[in-house]
Amino acid sequence: MSKAAWFPSEEQIQNMRLFQLMKAHGLKDYDAFYERSVTDIAWFWDAVVRDMGIRWSRPYEQVWDNSKGNAWPRWFAGGKMNVSVNALDRWVEDRQSRHRLALVWEGDDGTVVKYTYRELLQAVSRCARGLRELGVQAGDRIAIYLPMIPENVIAILAAARIGAIFTPCFSGYGAEAVATRLRDCEAKVLITADGFLRRGRxxxxxxxxxxxxxxxxxxEKVVVVPRLKRELTYTERDMSWDEMTAPSSFCPALDTDGENxxxxxxxxxxxxxxxxxxxCHAGFPIKSAFDAGYMMDLxxxxxxxxxxxxxxxxxxxxxxxxxxxxxxMVLFEGTPDYPEPDRLWKMVETHGVSHLGISPTVIRALMKYGEEWTKRHDLSSLRVFGSTGEPxxxxxxxxxxxKVGKKQVPIFNYSxxxxxxxxxxxxxxMKPIAPCSFNGPMPGMAAEVVDDQNRPVRGEVGELVLRKPWVGMTRGFWRDPERYEKTYWSRWADTWVxxxxxxxxxxGFWFITGRSDDTLKIAGKRLGPxxxxSILVDHPAVLEAATIGVPxxxxxxTAVCFVSLQPNTAGDEELRKELIAMxxxxLGKALKPKQIHFVEELPKTRNGKILRRAIKAAYTGNDAGDLSSLENPQAVEAIRKSVVR
Incomplete structure (x- = not known):
């Protein structure tokens, strides 16, 4: 049984944007509001976008068109809008908000740069104009491989402004991981940087x-942001950011369909x-803004x-x-404990942060330094801690x-x-919060926990499913609709698994106990085995490989890998180091394996599928469960005996 640790006051509840939205529709009881949000989803999302003041260049004719089934809904059918207009132009046109800060950036070295909404719109307009002059058209893909610097946000909004499609790439990826994404989306332009600073290096x-x-x-073109102002030798395909964003006439936003x-x-x-x-324009941004603005009260x-x-x-x-x-928003190039363990808390004080989003990994890393570092700073601006990425x-x-929030700042767990x-x-x-828990599904999210027969369960672990579509759900996988349907919709009819x-x-508190597939989550970052x-088997000495995530x-x-080698090949320490380095x-330093174990064979099902669940159970010493589908169950026992923990 879970006991709540934080309780909202009546004043806090009534001042929330969510409560004001409920009140505007004659509802003061949250549970009644949630129930209506999932039984009348057209009413709910229409109410949300109207309350947000989302600007449409052409009003939508229908909130929700479900004629193609739950996997392929269309939202705000007939409506036209551009997300950059809703993010920037509508605030800049208001004299009271145009000079409000939109973005604050702090570099690893302590450098701070600030943009008002007006200044950010000007920078986005210059970038959008520059992209157009490079020949980027609506629907073209632009890959963004940048550190957490202002140009990253500017490029995102500029791409959206001209109707292009951006693909963000993790700044810690190696070339192979970036190339996989460039090739898949057939990116026309890559925006990158000469480099960045991390822990002073x-x-x-x-x-x-x-x-x-x-x-x-x-x-076709690589645009380079001179973050470090390094001397580089440019090729014909390269172009500097400063050249591309040279001052030019204002770039109006393209009138896009909300489903673009x-x-x-x-x-x-x-x-x-x-x-x-x-x-799409009328999907991800609206869902993000609802979650941040109404549920986190931003x-x-x-x-x-x-x-x-x-x-x-x-x-x-x-x-x-x-x-x-x-x-x-505050963008940060560096790490939370450099150059001193109080870097994160210092930033909260300096920038007046009200909503701090972290992961359990970050807190585990900082708490080892003790609470003395938090006491050095005035953290009274904090209203909400956000947390996502892992249990x-x-x-x-x-x-x-x-120790940090002094029992006054709620931890908004979010998954x-x-x-x-x-x-x-x-x-x-609006409700009491228990440690490590969730209060339940968010408004508009018709979620249930079910058993293997798709029947709702309570008091036992089950599969998380969604019964109805929602604004923000992916419009499938890029040029791979079959994989999308197989991944989320194939187990039970009209049910997202x-x-x-x-x-x-x-x-009534909800707890996530783990993934029901084999996907790894390393420091909150999801990685497929x-x-x-695929990298390990590229090595000529490797026959097969399997990767599991372990606590x-x-x-x-973190990742632990098991490798079977080609005949007459010895697995020594030198080869182990070589594979980890590959x-x-x-993929980047953050995603490298903790360890690689050499084994004679990997456990496989009769149809040749490697059973990672069995490997993980052998490694951790847990019960592997039903192994009747295994062709070679002796491989599991061999792994269990060979692994020294």
Missing amino acids: MVRMKEEADRAVDLSPSV PFMIIYTSGTTGKPKGTVH GPGDVMFWVTDMGWMMGPWMVFGTLLSGST WNPEPWQWLFE GGTETSGGILSSNL HGDWVEVDEE AEVE DPTKGE VEVR
Whole structure:
């Protein structure tokens, strides 16, 4: 049984944007509001976009067209809008908001740059005009491989402004991971940087970008942001950011259909290449802004700082969640504990952060330094902690809540995914919050926990499903609709199967217990085993490989790999180091394996599928469950005996 640790006051509840929305529709009871939001979803999302003040160049004729079934709904049919207009122009046209801060950037070295809404619109307009002059047209793909610098946000909004589709890439990726995404979406332009700073050291980026482009024939132009002002030798395909964004006439936004794609963001599955989730102008931004603005109570005058990267879903989520709410975002190039363990808390004080988004991994890393570092700073601006990416365990949750927030700042636990544009489950600032828990599904999200017969369950672990569509759900995978349908819609008719194991306790609190597939989540970053395995088997000594995620005290989860070698090949320490280095070079340091074990064979089913579940059970010493489908069950026991923990 869970006991709540934080309780909202009546004044806090009545001042929330969510409560004001409910009140405007004659509802004061949250549970009644939620029930209506999932039984009359057209009413709900229409109410949301009207309350947000979303600007349409042509009004929509129908909120929700479900004629093609739950997997392929159309939202705001007939409506035209451009997300950059809703993020920037509508605020700039208001004299009271045009000079409000939109973006604050702090570099690893302490440099700070600020943009008002007016200044950000001007920068976006210059970039949009420059992209047009490069020949970028509506529907063309632009890949953005940049550190967390202002140009990243500017490029995102500029692409949307001209109707292009942007693909954000994690700044820590190696060339191979970037190239996989460039090739899949057939990017026409890559925007990158000469490098960036991390923990006081220079990280070269242009060289990785060049290697990626050499592997990606669709890329015609590479635009380089001079973050470090390094001397570079430009080729014919290269162009400096400063040259592309030279002052020019104002670039108006293209009048796009609300269903037009504006972003392809990749997420990994358990097998195959990364999945390019497609999001549109009237989807991802609206869902992000609802979750941030109404559920986290973000509004004008508030400052959101989420510790993330633009290549992960929470990066674009922060951009649109803040800008559509008329708020301020903080971008950070560095790490939370450099040059001192109080870097994160110092930033909260300096920039007046009201909404701080972190992961349990970050808190586990900071709490080891002790609470003395938090006491050095005035953290009174904080109103909400946001948390996503991985489940909590009690000790770091309590440390953040008690030592940092002094039991006054709620921890807004939040879980969804790249494919959902935000949360399925969340805490609720209108209700008591228990440690490590969720209060349940968010408004508009018709979620249930079911058994293997698709029957609702309570008090036991089950599969998280969604019964109805929602604004923000991916419009499928890029040029791969069959894979999308197979991934989410093939198990039960008209039911989205999310892939999380969830339990609802007797008090009504929800808990995520893990993934129901094999996807790894390393420090909150999702990684498909196949992405690691495909690199390992590229080595001439490797016959087969399997990757599992295992608990890690710092990252939450880390990768451990099992490799079977070619005949007459010895697995020694030198080869082990070589294989780990291969993965690090291609995917980035953060995603390299913790360990590689050499085994004679990998456990396989009769149809040849490697059973990672059995490998993980053998490694961790847990019960592997039913292994009747295995062709070679002796391989599991061999792994169990050979692994020294």
